[in-house]
Amino acid sequence: MTAASTPKGERRRSALIEAAAELLAEGGFDAIRHRAVAERAGLPLASTTYYFDSLDDLITAAVGHKGREELSEGWAQLAELSTEHRDLDAVVELLLDQLLGVDTRYEAVLLRYERLVTTGRRPYLRPLMRAMQGEFHELLTEILRRSDMPIDSDRLRQLIALVDGAVVNALIEVDPDPRAVARAMLRKALAADRPRRE
Structure with a gap:
């Protein structure tokens, strides 16, 4: 079992993705930097490289999170x-x-x-x-x-x-x-x- 697959690891990874997605929405791709994401998530700087192989992986996760969030909101609007x-x-x-x-x-x-x-x-x-x-x-x-x-x-x-x-x-x-x-x-x-x- 890797650290990322433990409940604590999943929470930390999710916090980093949410932080990166917020930065993406507020400032675009240039806003997603290791330090900015870690600070936003309230986690140590090293956590970004521990849970993600590269900045590209973190950006992909953030884009996916933001896109899925928007799609979910759209489907919820449709359901209503x-x-x-x-x-x-x-x-x-x-x-x-x-x-x-x-x-x-x-x-x-x-x-x-x-x-x-x-x-x-x-x-x-x-x-x-x-x-x-x-x-x-x-x-x-x-x-x-x-x-x-x-x-x-x-x-x-x-x-x-x-x-x-x-x-x-x-x-x-x-x-x-x-x-x-x-x-x-x-x-x-x-x-x-x-x-x-x-």
């Missing part, structure tokens, strides 16, 4: 959806909560997109991100299905790309409001889809 009819604006907000997060601050949206873009520069994250993307697409598809707006996987990818493009363009504006720009684009796209389904 009533079976009553939702208007287009309500559907758009539900989708934006998943795509951009419920924290509408510019910095929060920027950090969320940084996580996606950085995956391209960190190949070790790609398998994890691909696996989570599959579940994320299932979540979005189910939200739309329960909202009487079923779409196929190609159309879902188009809608995600539309929102991503709108957000990235909005991030460079003088007074950026990425959610407002994405809201307008997504609403228009879904409104155009609706007549074909009725």
